[in-house]
Amino acid sequence: MSTIIYVDVDDTLIRTVGTRRIPIPAVIEHVRRLKSDGAELYLWSAGGAAYCEEIAEELGIRDCFVAFLPKPRIIIDDQEVRDWVFCTTFHPSTCTGRTLADYFRI
Template sequence: MDSAVDTAAHACSFPEGTSVSSPNRTLIVYVDVDDMLIRSVGSKRIPIVPAIEHVRRLHATGAELYCWSSGGGEYARASAQEVGIEQCFRAFLPKPHLLLDDQPVADWKLCIELHPLSIHDQDAIDYWQQIATRMMS
């Protein structure tokens, strides 16, 4: 294992010898805009600096990031651009109105959902450990 991230990811039953940024090991992250990256108060938009810095750190560690919003893909792109992190995202998407899947999202073992207030001081290692714990439950 080449890092603590690999150790945690390995607990999720990923193949030995692949790096955390290989296609079958990359941490995929969907990031919302409103009240995650930007808070709106009346007509004023206030960047949420800790969340923006968190996105930058995840990007730097090789996470694959997607920015989405119920306001649409262009709104997501413009918002990311506004706070200086457009380059961190692979794509900008609207939030879906309908999700067709054979499993409820709550049953996705490889997916965790976090509130913006719970990301303080967490990193990819923490997320892989949470995913590993979820897989073992």
């Protein structure tokens, strides 16, 4: 069973200043490493699926992702997201140097 990871676009893979998109190299490299470690990656954003795919293409990491998704606005589930014991959020600034296995040691 592979580890499923959702990656955000804005302020995770890129920063936007005006109309300029500035890549965040450490996180882009981390995505590549997670893919090579066997993670199943999905790129999502409030900007929508097409926006995600466009950014992934620009950054040269399109092949790292299984699919491109909009972030959900509504989740219908019997559990609150905060109660998902198997789901943890990591800030992109804490990811540099980590392997997929490192996430399970935390």
